[in-house]
Structure formats: C-alpha cells, structure tokens
Amino acid sequence: MTTTGDERERGFDHTAIEPHWQEAWDEADVFRIEDDATDPEYVLAMFPYTSGSLHMGHVRNYTITDAFARFERMRGESVLHPMGWDSFGLPAENAAEERDTNPRDWTLGCIDSMKEQLTEMGFGYDWEREVTTCDPDYYRWNQWLFKRFDEAGLVERQGAELNWCPSCETVLADEQVEGEAELCWRCDTPIEHREMDQWFLTITDYAEELLESLDDLEGWPNNVREMQRNWIGKQEGASVAFEVGDYGAVDIFTTRLDTIYGATYFSLAPGHPVAQEIAEDNDEVADYVHEVEHADEDDLEVTSGVFTGEYATNPATGEEIPVYVADYVLTDVGTGALYAVPAHDDRDHEFATHHDIPIEQVVEPTEDAEVDPDDIDVQEAAYTEDGVLVNSGEYGGLTSEQARDRFVEVFDGEHRTEYNLRDWGISRQRYWGTPIPMIDCPDCGYVPVPDEDLPVELPEFVHTTGNPLDAAEEWKHVNCPDCGADAVRETDTMDTFVDSSWYFLRYTSPALDDAPFDAERATDWMPVDQYVGGIEHAVMHLLYARFFTKVVDDLDLLSGGVREPFTNLTNQGMVLGADGNKMSKSLGNGVSPQRIIEEYGADTARLFIMEAAQPEKEFAWSAEGVQSAHSFLQNVYELTADYVAGDVETGERDDIAEYVAREIDATAARATEEYEEFRFNHALQAARELVSLLRRYEEATDPAPETFERGLVTVTKLLAPVAPHVAEEIWQELDNDGLVAEADWPAGEAPEDYGIERRLVEDTREDVRDIVDTVGIEDPQRITLAVAPDWKHRVVDIAREADNVVPAVMQNEDLQRHGEAAADFAKELAGRATFADLLTPEQEVATLRRAAWLLEREFGAEVVVQSPEETDEGLIGNAEPGRPAIDIAE
Numbered sequence: 001m002t003t004t005g006d007e008r009e010r011g012f013d014h015t016a017i018e019p020h021w022q023e024a025w026d027e028a029d030v031f032r033i034e035d036d037a038t039d040p041e042y043v044l045a046m047f048p049y050t051s052g053s054l055h056m057g058h059v060r061n062y063t064i065t066d067a068f069a070r071f072e073r074m075r076g077e078s079v080l081h082p083m084g085w086d087s088f089g090l091p092a093e094n095a096a097e098e099r100d101t102n103p104r105d106w107t108l109g110c111i112d113s114m115k116e117q118l119t120e121m122g123f124g125y126d127w128e129r130e131v132t133t134c135d136p137d138y139y140r141w142n143q144w145l146f147k148r149f150d151e152a153g154l155v156e157r158q159g160a161e162l163n164w165c166p167s168c169e170t171v172l173a174d175e176q177v178e179g180e181a182e183l184c185w186r187c188d189t190p191i192e193h194r195e196m197d198q199w200f201l202t203i204t205d206y207a208e209e210l211l212e213s214l215d216d217l218e219g220w221p222n223n224v225r226e227m228q229r230n231w232i233g234k235q236e237g238a239s240v241a242f243e244v245g246d247y248g249a250v251d252i253f254t255t256r257l258d259t260i261y262g263a264t265y266f267s268l269a270p271g272h273p274v275a276q277e278i279a280e281d282n283d284e285v286a287d288y289v290h291e292v293e294h295a296d297e298d299d300l301e302v303t304s305g306v307f308t309g310e311y312a313t314n315p316a317t318g319e320e321i322p323v324y325v326a327d328y329v330l331t332d333v334g335t336g337a338l339y340a341v342p343a344h345d346d347r348d349h350e351f352a353t354h355h356d357i358p359i360e361q362v363v364e365p366t367e368d369a370e371v372d373p374d375d376i377d378v379q380e381a382a383y384t385e386d387g388v389l390v391n392s393g394e395y396g397g398l399t400s401e402q403a404r405d406r407f408v409e410v411f412d413g414e415h416r417t418e419y420n421l422r423d424w425g426i427s428r429q430r431y432w433g434t435p436i437p438m439i440d441c442p443d444c445g446y447v448p449v450p451d452e453d454l455p456v457e458l459p460e461f462v463h464t465t466g467n468p469l470d471a472a473e474e475w476k477h478v479n480c481p482d483c484g485a486d487a488v489r490e491t492d493t494m495d496t497f498v499d500s501s502w503y504f505l506r507y508t509s510p511a512l513d514d515a516p517f518d519a520e521r522a523t524d525w526m527p528v529d530q531y532v533g534g535i536e537h538a539v540m541h542l543l544y545a546r547f548f549t550k551v552v553d554d555l556d557l558l559s560g561g562v563r564e565p566f567t568n569l570t571n572q573g574m575v576l577g578a579d580g581n582k583m584s585k586s587l588g589n590g591v592s593p594q595r596i597i598e599e600y601g602a603d604t605a606r607l608f609i610m611e612a613a614q615p616e617k618e619f620a621w622s623a624e625g626v627q628s629a630h631s632f633l634q635n636v637y638e639l640t641a642d643y644v645a646g647d648v649e650t651g652e653r654d655d656i657a658e659y660v661a662r663e664i665d666a667t668a669a670r671a672t673e674e675y676e677e678f679r680f681n682h683a684l685q686a687a688r689e690l691v692s693l694l695r696r697y698e699e700a701t702d703p704a705p706e707t708f709e710r711g712l713v714t715v716t717k718l719l720a721p722v723a724p725h726v727a728e729e730i731w732q733e734l735d736n737d738g739l740v741a742e743a744d745w746p747a748g749e750a751p752e753d754y755g756i757e758r759r760l761v762e763d764t765r766e767d768v769r770d771i772v773d774t775v776g777i778e779d780p781q782r783i784t785l786a787v788a789p790d791w792k793h794r795v796v797d798i799a800r801e802a803d804n805v806v807p808a809v810m811q812n813e814d815l816q817r818h819g820e821a822a823a824d825f826a827k828e829l830a831g832r833a834t835f836a837d838l839l840t841p842e843q844e845v846a847t848l849r850r851a852a853w854l855l856e857r858e859f860g861a862e863v864v865v866q867s868p869e870e871t872d873e874g875l876i877g878n879a880e881p882g883r884p885a886i887d888i889a890e
C-alpha cells in the first residue's frame with residue numbers, strides 16, 4: 001500500500017528530461033548502424049520537403065516509423081532508420097524572391113530548423129546517413145544516373161506543351177501560372193501554350209512489368225495498387241485502318257472491335273496529324289483546334305467537337321461516315337483516332353445525341369444475361385456490355401469475344417496493347433533543381449557532359465524574370481566535349497521526383513564518391529521493409545521509385561534480385577483539427593507541434609497520436625486526448641517513483657502475485673503482436689491495462705517486489721517505442737543499467753491456456769454481477785465458487801464427439817455410476833452446437849483462486865473457491881466445466 005509520498009515532488013518535468021535523453025541516445029550512438037550490418041530491418045518515412053517547419057502530418061508519419069524502428073531495435077534487430085531532405089523545388093525559389101536571399105541559403109536554414117524539431121520530437125535517426133538532394137554530392141548522381149539511363153536508351157527528346165509568357169519571353173512552370181485566367185505570375189500577361197522538345201525518361205518501356213508486379217506487392221494497400229493499375233491503364237484491343245477522304249489510311253485503336261458495324265462517325269484528336277492537315281484548309285477546324293489548345297481542359301464538354309466535311313470509309317460496311325475533330329479523343333492515348341459507336345459507348349452516345357448523329361445497335365444481351373434484349377433502347381442510352389452481335393452482316397450471332405478475334409483477321413487489323421501511362425517528362429524550366437547534364441552543340445547536337453566533369457553544379461542564383469540558368473551567361477557557354485566548338489548547356493533542371501526516386505538507395509552508402517550507392521550493400525539492405533508516407537504519393541513518387549529500382553537492377557548497379565523498393569507500405573491517415581476539419585490557416589484549427597512539445601512534451605504528443613487511431617485512419621485532434629496521454633505518463637512515472645522511494649509496502653508472492661505475473665506475460669505477448677501488425681493503439685491499450693492492474697494490485701495488498709517490479713519494467717519497455725523519454729526516466733528510476741532504448745524487448749509468451757483462464761474469470765465475474773443484480777443483494781458477505789467435478793468434464797468430452805449424446809454417455813460405465821445426474825447433464829449438452837476449450841478441475845480451482853481478489857475488491861466480500869472434493873452436494877449440482885456454481889451469502 002502507498003503510505004506517503006506527497007512530500008516528494010510529483011511527476012516528471014518534460015522540459016528537463018527530453019533534451020537530457022536525446023543527448024544520451026546521441027552519445028551512445030543508439031541509432032547508428034554500421035556498414036557491415038547484415039540485412040537490417042529497413043524502416044523509412046518519406047523524407048520531408050524542406051519547408052522549414054514540421055506540421056502534425058509529419059509528426060504522425062515520423063512517430064510511426066520511429067516507434068516501429070525502436071520496437072525492432074529492442075527485439076535485437078539491426079535497424080536502418082535514416083532521414084534526409086527533399087530539398088529542391090520551386091517554393092525555395094519563391095521564398096528566396098520574397099526574402100531577398102537565395103534558394104540555397106534559405107533551404108539550408110530550413111534544414112537546420114527542421115532537424116532541430118525532429119530531434120526535439122525524440123525521433124532516432126542515423127544522422128550520419130543524412131541525405132540532402134540539393135547537395136552537389138547527391139545530385140551529381142542524378143546526373144550520372146541520367147547518363148546511364150541515356151546509354152540504355154531510356155532517355156528521349158519528345159515534344160511537350162509548355163506555358164509561355166509572351167511578355168517575359170520565358171517558359172513558365174505550371175506553378176508559375178496563376179488562376180483560371182492562366183496569367184504569368186510576374187507580369188499578369190495571359191500565358192500561351194507552346195510545343196517544345198523536352199527530356200523524357202521512357203518509363204513506358206517498363207509499363208508491363210510495373211503493372212504485373214503490382215500483384216506481388218502484398219504488403220501494399222489495395223487502393224494504392226489499384227491507383228497504379230489505373231494510372232498505367234493497360235487496354236487490350238486492336239487497330240484497324242479507315243480510309244479518311246483524300247488523307248489516306250488512318251489507324252484507329254479500339255477495345256471493342258466487335259462493334260465496328262455500329263460505327264456512325266469517325267473522330268480525330270485535335271493534335272492528330274490528319275486533323276492538323278485538315279485545319280490548314282478548313283477555318284472552322286482550325287478555329288476549333290486553336291480553341292482547344294488554349295482552353296482549360298476541365299472547361300470542355302464531352303460534346304465539344306466540329307465536323308470536318310470529310311468522310312471515312314468503314315471497312316466493315318463500306319459506308320462513308322462523317323469525320324469529326326473532337327477534344328475527347330486524346331492525342332497521346334491509343335492512336336489519337338477512333339471510330340465511334342454511340343449505341344455501345346457512353347461518351348460516343350452523348351456526342352452523337354448532341355450532334356444529331358445516327359445511333360445503330362449491333363450488340364444485344366446474350367440469352368443468359370440478366371437484361372432482357374427487349375428492354376434495351378440504345379437511342380436512350382448506350383448498352384456497354386458484351387453480348388451477341390446483331391445487324392453485323394454475316395457475323396450476327398457471334399459473341400463479342402468471338403467477333404473481336406475474327407474481325408482482326410477479317411479487317412486486316414492487328415491485336416494491340418495500349419497503356420495510358422505516358423513517358424515521364426523531367427525537364428523543368430527552373431533554377432532550384434538538378435541541372436540536366438547535356439550540352440547543345442551546333443555541330444554534334446546534344447552531347448552528354450563527361451562523367452569526370454560531373455557534377456554540373458548550379459551557378460549563383462540571380463533574380464530574373466525567367467529561368468536563372470538561362471541568364472547565367474558564363475555558366476551556360478561551354479565548349480562541346482566532342483568537337484570543342486562553342487556550345488550551350490541545357491538550362492532546364494530535373495523534375496524533383498528524380499531526386500526522390502532513388503534516395504532510399506543512397507542511405508545505404510551516403511558518402512560513397514565513385515557510385516550512387518554500393519551495389520552489394522544496397523542489394524543486401526534493400527528493399528525497404530516498412531515505408532510510411534502520405535497517400536498523395538500513391539502514383540507519381542511510388543511509381544517512379546519502382547521504375548528506378550527496376551532500371552538500376554537492369555543496369556547491374558544492384559547485384560540482382562531487388563526489383564521492388566518497398567515491401568510494406570503504410571499510408572498514414574490525416575490529423576484533423578479539433579473541429580473534424582482538415583487543419584488549415586483559414587479555419588484557424590491548426591495545432592503546432594512546437595506548442596504541444598513546449599506545453600506537454602514530445603512523449604505526450606507521440607502517445608496521443610499513436611493512441612488516437614491505427615496509422616491508416618484519420619482522427620481529430622483533441623485537447624482531452626492530449627491531456628489523457630499526459631496524465632497517463634505522469635501516472636506511470638509516479639507509480640514507479642512511489643515504489644522506488646519505498647512508499648509501497650511489499651509482501652509475499654501469493655495467489656494475487658501469481659495472477660499479476662500471468663497478466664504481465666500475457667500483456668507482453670499481446671503488445672508484441674500488435675506492434676508487429678502496426679496496431680500501435682492496441683499495444684498501448686494493453687500497456688494501459690497493465691498499469692491499471694498494477695495500481696489495483698498495490699491497493700489490494702502489499703505486492704511481491706519481484707512481481708511488481710517486473711510489471712513496471714514491462715510497462716516501461718512496452719511504452720519505450722512511443723514515449724521514449726519518460727521510459728528512459730522510469731528505467732533509470734528502477735535502477736536498470738544502460739538505456740531502455742537498447743534493452744531487450746520483454747519475452748512475449750502468453751502462459752499456456754491463458755485465453756481459457758481469462759474467459760473463465762470473466763464469465764464468472766459476469767455471472768456474479770448478474771446474480772447480485774437479479775436477486776438484489778445489497779451487501780454480499782461471502783461468495784462461494786464451486787468447481788465442477790471431473791466426471792462432468794468427461795461428459796463434455798463425449799458430447800464434443802458424439803452425434804447422440806445421451807446414449808453415448810449412458811453407455812460409459814464410469815459415468816453410469818453418476819446415474820440420473822449424468823443423464824440430466826448429458827441431456828443439457830445434447831442441444832449445444834459448440835463447446836469451448838476447458839481447463840481441468842484442478843486448473844479451474846487454481847485460476848479462480850488467483851483471480852479471487854478481483855471479486856473481493858469488486859463486491860467487498862470474502863471469496864471462497866471450492867474444489868469438487870470440498871464442495872457440498874447442493875452447490876456442486878449446478879457447476880459446469882468452465883462455469884463454477886456460485887453461492888452468495890448476505
């Protein structure tokens with residue numbers, strides 16, 4: 001029992017202990033991983049963009065990986081848990097403009113302050129592996145990899161539409177175009193679109209593998225895999241040629257060749273070469289093409305389009321069908337041309353209805369379809385399912401599938417697979433990125449910068465309306481590496497997604513200066529075991545990283561076998577404001593991590609966030625939740641401090657101690673499983689329950705010191721991944737050696753039969769409550785629990801197996817001795833469908849004796865547990881295995 005303690009200072013002071021332990025971890029190199037570690041557990045959070053401050057989303061993201069990394073480390077794993085900076089990008093240029101500084105100084109300042117905030121949160125990283133993408137030591141490898149990709153035929157120049165300000169005479173990034181009117185950010189001139197050649201990585205070469213291997217990424221959320229599948233957008237179909245006016249044969253791509261007899265018009269994308277040709281002689285078409293080029297895509301209706309006056313010949317029917325130019329046909333998907341079948345395609349139907357084009361049905365539901373063919377009216381709506389062909393010449397009666405196969409032959413087409421995935425345009429007309437290592441020579445064309453001249457470092461930042469690299473005259477003009485002629489550097493920089501496509505490889509050998517990463521080590525340490533970050537990266541970053549991993553393996557930069565970068569992926573949910581809305585400045589519902597750290601400490605913030613919900617779920621910030629987390633930590637600390645100060649009288653190892661000992665083991669087992677499964681909130685719930693049990697133990701009796709202390713140690717360890725500072729403090733109070741961060745995780749074996757024991761105790765407590773309530777016993781004095789005799793267990797064993805319980809029991813000679821009682825009990829069991837697992841009568845007695853103190857505390861009554869031998873006849877008749885008879889005396 002607690003006797004004193006009020007004179008001592010209560011609680012811990014987070015402002016003192018948190019910096020103290022952060023320093024201690026640092027000095028002990030707790031988070032360092034040596035280069036010679038073998039296949040460590042690789043735990044990684046998506047690295048932050050260097051905005052200058054952490055928000056709650058970051059805090060949640062990094063708490064998850066930090067807790068898991070600490071958990072694995074305590075389990076004896078070598079753990080790689082690094083951190084770095086996604087530090088290129090336009091915001092740094094904007095900030096530099098606003099603050100009259102340069103992107104580099106601004107970014108480095110942001111990194112300093114963010115690093116400090118991460119440290120204050122108690123996140124444990126191996127800072128010797130820090131990676132900073134705007135550092136020439138990092139981005140030289142972007143350039144080096146670009147060259148290897150180029151040599152492997154994975155780099156192409158392709159035309160792409162860019163934003164052009166006619167007044168500033170410069171290309172603008174999408175982010176530099178403002179508002180719906182699309183104005184230049186500098187001079188408010190409406191921008192124009194210009195087609196210009198850009199650098200592309202041909203990710204489409206890997207479309208099939210990127211798609212197929214998604215099936216094997218079982219550690220990824222299904223929705224992310226589905227988003228990638230849709231993004232890659234594989235379509236199996238066929239191409240067939242239509243003669244278009246005097247323009248010759250035009251290839252179309254369709255997934256529904258079975259509907260070719262129903263084609264009533266032909267459609268070209270505005271960018272299709274034939275559409276462009278027609279536009280030269282046809283003002284109406286020219287106007288439309290111009291309009292589309294300057295319109296916001298979202299403003300155009302599906303029905304937008306114009307008749308060209310030309311006709312195309314349907315190879316199936318010989319019919320002439322009108323040719324339209326329509327924006328809904330995408331230039332870069334399929335062939336940019338299609339035949340339209342309004343009866344069987346929703347978009348075609350809408351377009352045809354608007355333009356008054358005939359609608360002709362050529363497919364109807366099969367006989368076993370759920371829809372009656374007579375209920376289909378294609379004039380009203382398209383029928384888009386497969387079915388049986390009608391109105392299709394000699395092919396009526398074929399199924400859609402058969403027709404698709406036949407028609408490829410008949411109409412001289414070919415089977416074709418198309419993907420929505422486009423090549424990855426990496427040219428950016430900005431300063432703060434990796435210079436693309438190419439030199440444009442008037443004689444040789446584009447020549448790569450020789451490896452020995454890498455990195456091509458960024459020149460000094462200058463304030464200019466356009467791209468600062470373009471204005472860097474001295475930097476820009478060089479001699480051609482091949483012929484020595486006057487040449488110019490490429491002034492575009494790389495998309496920053498290049499930086500983040502392989503940074504996880506660089507962590508394995510961050511200082512290496514003759515390769516981007518060490519092939520052997522990267523192969524051994526990869527893939528990342530646990531990758532945690534936002535769902536907004538479901539497509540671009542996560543797809544590009546997969547692409548890079550496959551390419552570097554194909555380039556033999558890895559030693560083989562690593563084809564995917566991330567084995568398990570978790571997308572953490574959002575932290576909402578207390579009002580349930582997304583945190584935002586305008587709503588004023590944001591919570592600053594800095595303020596929470598100051599007021600309550602990092603441990604409280606971490607605990608609250610991890611208890612609030614499972615990682616994938618969103619949750620709302622709650623002042624009460626924060627308060628509860630804080631009080632809980634103080635409570636654990638005080639319980640320990642009282643004990644250590646000798647304020648808790650100690651006693652014998654009795655039945656209660658046995659009960660508590662078993663709960664300690666069971667809790668450790670449960671929490672371990674929950675940590676493994678990323679259900680941190682459940683693990684923490686288990687820890688809370690154990691603390692509450694220790695409190696009750698200490699109130700109920702003088703606890704056995706070894707049991708009580710083991711309970712405290714276990715709680716401390718279970719909390720250590722999430723609330724690491726307080727855990728160290730308690731660990732030290734308990735006079736342990738070393739750091740809890742490096743201590744062994746508690747052995748996680750639940751006692752044998754623990755589940756059955758727990759159910760017995762809970763059912764019995766529930767039954768006692770029921771009796772007390774139903775009978776209306778105000779002040780129970782004595783509760784007697786009588787355990788069922790062994791023969792009843794044997795009856796249950798027979799009932800488990802037998803179809804006919806009563807005869808089976810009565811045939812048993814031993815049981816016959818119990819006469820009517822055995823028959824009656826057998827009858828009772830006959831109706832039961834299932835039987836729970838049971839303890840022996842001796843185990844039941846022992847279990848109930850260990851748990852008797854819980855009933856004593858709850859009802860303020862003496863509790864007697866009787867073995868079958870001790871029980872009087874009247875009471876034992878009601879006892880069943882797993883369900884003791886209960887007598888309550890007032």
Ligand SMILES: [Zn+2]
Binds near residue numbers: 166167168184185186
């Ligand atoms: Zn401008």
Ligand SMILES: [Zn+2]
Binds near residue numbers: 442447480482
């Ligand atoms: Zn040259």
